[in-house]
Amino acid sequence: MTDSSRRRFLQSAAALSAAGLAVSHKSVLAADRGPLEGWINHDLHSHTTWSDGAHSLPLHVLEARAYELDAMAVTDHYVPGSKLHDSEEQLDAYLEQIDRERAGQDDCRIIKGVEATVLDATGRISIDARHAERLEWVLCDLSGHSEGTLRHTPADKQAYMENVIRTYLGLCDVDYLDAIAHPFNTGNTTPAAAPADYPERLLRELAAKMAEKRKVFDIINSMIFWFQKTGVPPREITAQYVEMVKLFAAAGVMFQVSSDDHRTGLGNTRWPQLVITRAGVPSAQIVDALAIPRK
Ligand SMILES: [Zn+2]
Numbered sequence: 001m002t003d004s005s006r007r008r009f010l011q012s013a014a015a016l017s018a019a020g021l022a023v024s025h026k027s028v029l030a031a032d033r034g035p036l037e038g039w040i041n042h043d044l045h046s047h048t049t050w051s052d053g054a055h056s057l058p059l060h061v062l063e064a065r066a067y068e069l070d071a072m073a074v075t076d077h078y079v080p081g082s083k084l085h086d087s088e089e090q091l092d093a094y095l096e097q098i099d100r101e102r103a104g105q106d107d108c109r110i111i112k113g114v115e116a117t118v119l120d121a122t123g124r125i126s127i128d129a130r131h132a133e134r135l136e137w138v139l140c141d142l143s144g145h146s147e148g149t150l151r152h153t154p155a156d157k158q159a160y161m162e163n164v165i166r167t168y169l170g171l172c173d174v175d176y177l178d179a180i181a182h183p184f185n186t187g188n189t190t191p192a193a194a195p196a197d198y199p200e201r202l203l204r205e206l207a208a209k210m211a212e213k214r215k216v217f218d219i220i221n222s223m224i225f226w227f228q229k230t231g232v233p234p235r236e237i238t239a240q241y242v243e244m245v246k247l248f249a250a251a252g253v254m255f256q257v258s259s260d261d262h263r264t265g266l267g268n269t270r271w272p273q274l275v276i277t278r279a280g281v282p283s284a285q286i287v288d289a290l291a292i293p294r295k
Helices: 003-018 024-031 057-066 088-102 155-174 199-210 223-227 232-250 268-279
Strands: 071-078 109-117 135-140 216-220 255-258
Touching: 057 071, 057 088, 071 135, 088 109, 155 199, 155 255, 199 232, 216 232, 216 268, 232 255, 232 268, 255 268
Parallel strands: 071 109, 109 135, 216 255
Antiparallel strands: none
């Protein structure tokens, strides 16, 4: 894909949305039928049997090559209790296997990564600098390990949302962190927080810091997983997330797309591409995965 054709595609989507047309279902479909060459051809968040993914790493790499992705990051979970986190030998073996499986081919750039998790609302993270140094791409998510947000969720919804923002602000100060995995995955808790529930003032504060500290916003295909208990219709969740992405894009935040594949398909980034297109994110704010430094 040439850069100019991608730019044209994204600009036409941005023009549609600026004209208020993207809210009508028909025009959204028309925009969706844009040239396939406008597709962002990376998948920077995926799992194998090294954590809770369905496929072995060798098969995963073959899939990335077969699907003709430009770049794919293997980002197995690095959380307390997982083998990559708890065993130095297992981490060595994981990295060696990635090296082995990606060698001898130039079909797809295979990136060595992990998905760490945040441990508390100050932004303390499950991986340290020494281990992160061995990786090319480090993600961090909110999970059941994250005290004050998904773990021991405050009963007060405002307090909960303030904790989520405070956690992400803290993550921005972790120098070796590259991307925040599926931000605002806060729909399956009690109380639940949907994208539109967050105060705009707090979102703007976070967006400014993510842009300043160059923390990438990861849009995963399976985001609806995180809102399955809300009862909010999927298209409404999408519309809310598009508004959120617009706000972060306006602040200059960078984005990546991913499947967060466990068993739904490596390279399946249909939903992120819908969101990116509808939000009119400029191509200059999409991570150039081929430029991620090798280790
Ligand atoms: Zn993941």
